[in-house]
Amino acid sequence: MTCEAAVDPTEDVCRPPADVPASPPPPRTTGERVRDTRQRLEHDVDCWVATVDPATGAPYLVPLSFDWDGTVLLMATAERSITGRGLAAGTGVRIGLGATRDVVMVDGVSEAVPTAALDPEEAARFARRTGFDPREATSSYLFFRVVPVRIQAWREENELRGRDVMLDGRWIADPA
Amino acid sequence: MTCEAAVDPTEDVCRPPADVPASPPPPRTTGERVRDTRQRLEHDVDCWVATVDPATGAPYLVPLSFDWDGTVLLMATAERSITGRGLAAGTGVRIGLGATRDVVMVDGVSEAVPTAALDPEEAARFARRTGFDPREATSSYLFFRVVPVRIQAWREENELRGRDVMLDGRWIADPA
Numbered sequence: 001m002t003c004e005a006a007v008d009p010t011e012d013v014c015r016p017p018a019d020v021p022a023s024p025p026p027p028r029t030t031g032e033r034v035r036d037t038r039q040r041l042e043h044d045v046d047c048w049v050a051t052v053d054p055a056t057g058a059p060y061l062v063p064l065s066f067d068w069d070g071t072v073l074l075m076a077t078a079e080r081s082i083t084g085r086g087l088a089a090g091t092g093v094r095i096g097l098g099a100t101r102d103v104v105m106v107d108g109v110s111e112a113v114p115t116a117a118l119d120p121e122e123a124a125r126f127a128r129r130t131g132f133d134p135r136e137a138t139s140s141y142l143f144f145r146v147v148p149v150r151i152q153a154w155r156e157e158n159e160l161r162g163r164d165v166m167l168d169g170r171w172i173a174d175p176a
Numbered sequence: 177m178t179c180e181a182a183v184d185p186t187e188d189v190c191r192p193p194a195d196v197p198a199s200p201p202p203p204r205t206t207g208e209r210v211r212d213t214r215q216r217l218e219h220d221v222d223c224w225v226a227t228v229d230p231a232t233g234a235p236y237l238v239p240l241s242f243d244w245d246g247t248v249l250l251m252a253t254a255e256r257s258i259t260g261r262g263l264a265a266g267t268g269v270r271i272g273l274g275a276t277r278d279v280v281m282v283d284g285v286s287e288a289v290p291t292a293a294l295d296p297e298e299a300a301r302f303a304r305r306t307g308f309d310p311r312e313a314t315s316s317y318l319f320f321r322v323v324p325v326r327i328q329a330w331r332e333e334n335e336l337r338g339r340d341v342m343l344d345g346r347w348i349a350d351p352a
Contacts, residue, residue, distance in 0.1 A: 014222040014241045015308040046190040046276035050226040050237035058268035058283075059235055061226035063276035065190045092234035100222035100239035107234075132191040 013157045014100045024156035031176030033153040034165050037104050038175060040097045041068040045130060048096040049075065051086030060086055065130035066095075067122075073108065073146040074126050076115075076134040087144045088112045095146065102155045108146040118143050189333045190276045200332035207352030209329040209341050213280050214351060216273045217244040221306060224272040225251065227262030236262055241306035242271075243298075249284065249322040250302050252291075252310040263320045264288045271322065278331045284322040294319045 028036065049064045060082045067074040073095065077084045087093060087110040097104040115123070115135045123143070127133035134141035151166035153159075164172060204212065221241050229236045236258045243250040249271065253260045263269060263286040273280040291299070291311045299319070303309035310317035327342035329335075340348060 014239050015306055048224050048237065048272055048276070050235040050270075052228055052233065052235050056268075057228065057233070059226040059228050059262075059270045061224065061237070061270045061272050061281065063190045063272070063279055086235075092232075094226075094235045094237045096224055096237050096239070100224070103239055105237065130191055 013154075013160060015157065024158055027159045027162065028155075029176055030162055030165060030173040033159075033163075034171055034173050035175035037151060037153045037165050040104050041073070044097050047073075047075075049083060050094045050096070051083050052089070052091045053082045054085050054089040054091070055082075065132065067126045067129045069122065069125070071147070073106065073148065074122065074143060075146065076126065076130075076132070076141050076143050078137075079140040079142045084142055084144075087146075088142070093146055103153065105152045106146070106148045107150045108148045110144045110146045113143040113145055115141055115143060189330075189336060191333065200334055203335045203338065204331075205352060206338055206341060206349040209335075209338075210347055210349050211351035213327060213329045213341050216280050217249070220273055223249075223251075225259060226270045226272070227259050228265070228267045229258045230261050230265040230267065231258075241308065243302045243305045245298065245301070247323070249282065249324065250298065250319060251322065252302065252306075252308070252317050252319050254313075255316040255318045260318055260320075263322075264318070269322055279329065281328045282322070282324045283326045284324045286320045286322045289319040289321055291317055291319060 045065050046063050047066050048061060050059060050061045052058070053060045062083055064075050064077060064083070077087070090110070093108055093110050095106040095108065097106070123133070123135055126143070134143065147169065148166055149169055150164065152163040153165050154163040166172065222239050223242050224237060225240045226235060226237050228234070238259050240251050240253060240259070253263070266286070269284055269286050271282040271284065273282070299309070299311055302319070310319065323345065324342055325345055326340065328339040329341050330339040342348065
């Protein structure tokens, strides 16, 4: 997965309403963005999960809770759900954390893990953070381990430049 | 597009963290959800836009600003961008408004409109609401008119039942 340098970056931005002066703070350094991104990964509970419905090829999107162990995003969903089937199909996943004016976007690859096969400590940690233990669900759930390949972080338009904080699975700067 | 009654609805929910008591207010009526959904469509500025990258088949997701005229969501993005190409490809779009614990999810069909072809009043209204006039952009932008086919609205798990507020393009209740 490569950075889409050829794509006009001006699409990926929400502009302030006309009655709000467009004077955001100066752009953060890469190190500051790495720090803020890790902060979100470590402390946020919910994210927006975009997948492709393998039955129709249509885009799908739901909010889900997640855990982060420093390397992998862990989430859980019903095996038969559209998101579950999309994550299992291996067509990729794109995850948005934060708010539309302070986003962290994660492109990753997902691996399904049966609830009984996940390390019990990881599963317990997931349950503590999200308030939900898929091992106790009445219907069939799967865990999904999402390994980030690329992560981007930006707030307003002046942060579109330099929004990459991870490329090819590697942080590109130390946290500030 | 039909309601996925066969799919376990428990996927589509973010649960409160373990240290927060899971005692949400009682579920809203359908009429209340229609009212709240229209409120968001009329007054929110940003949304999460999920599409499929036509070049790779991978999911894509970005925050974008939008306008709502009572029937159609209007957005704009660079013609060459992944979202622009996905919206033009006609493979569908799924849009999330609000927050992960108070979502409005819109499944729709999109139609590309060259900036010069859009009714000037619609374009001016878009510029007022979003603070951005794509007609003045230096690179090539397109407007996209997204007609909602299905809309769902829910907050916590107790609102998964009854989350449909629009089916087959029709509101299923009057606003409360």
